[in-house]
Amino acid sequence: DQQVKQNSPSLSVQEGRISILNCDYTNSMFDYFLWYKKYPAEGPTFLISISSIKDKNEDGRFTVFLNKSAKHLSLHIVPSQPGDSAVYFCAASVTGANSKLTFGKGITLSVRP
Amino acid sequence: SQTIHQWPATLVQPVGSPLSLECTVEGTSNPNLYWYRQAAGRGLQLLFYSIGIDQISSEVPQNLSASRPQDRQFILSSKKLLLSDSGFYLCAWSVITGELFFGEGSRLTVL
Secondary structure, eight states: OOSEEOOOOEEEEETTSOEEEEEEEOOTTOOEEEEEEEOTTSOOEEEEEEETTOSEEEETTEEEEEETTTTEEEEEESSOOGGGOEEEEEEEEOTTSTTOOEEOOOEEEEEEO | OOEEEEEOSEEEEOTTOOEEEEEEEESOSSOEEEEEEEOTTSOEEEEEEEEETTEEEESSOOSOEEEEEETTEEEEEESSOOGGGOEEEEEEEESSTTOOEEOOOEEEEEO
């Protein structure tokens, strides 16, 4: 049973436009959500996170939105840049669970120049 | 600052051979340590996590084992590799709930 789902395997956007990456989860116990970015042959790097007490968190070009009732979160990147091309993983955890993260399968974002 | 290293970066092994992947963390004490695997077409799957020396929890039954002989050292092993063990293995550490920092990864190909 996949508790964190990233149903779209890939996304292609034009440079300068907005990228919207979606993520759904099924476990209502999750209360902390993160996005990681991964380049080929490298480990993932932390991008942005959001606690369940918030519905939005912004960091520069990156904004994460959380809709708890829909068990849905999204990552917005605006404006998108070619260097944003990577695999993006959505992850979720339960506070106090030893930082164990449950990851989605990832979305491959391609930003066209 | 904290750093995490894992090696080897790339490994090609025959079926039935042993495996040892090492991971060390510097610049922090008593971190939580994790081994994840990314198999082709799949997400990051948690294999093992450790909250202290010789304290290992396994998340999924498999052909692999983990050990933590020192506070900042985490080792992933297998006595006999299977084809299905191929994948990209990632070590990670954490001291703050919910945020992980990953190593560079080790690409294992079992032939």
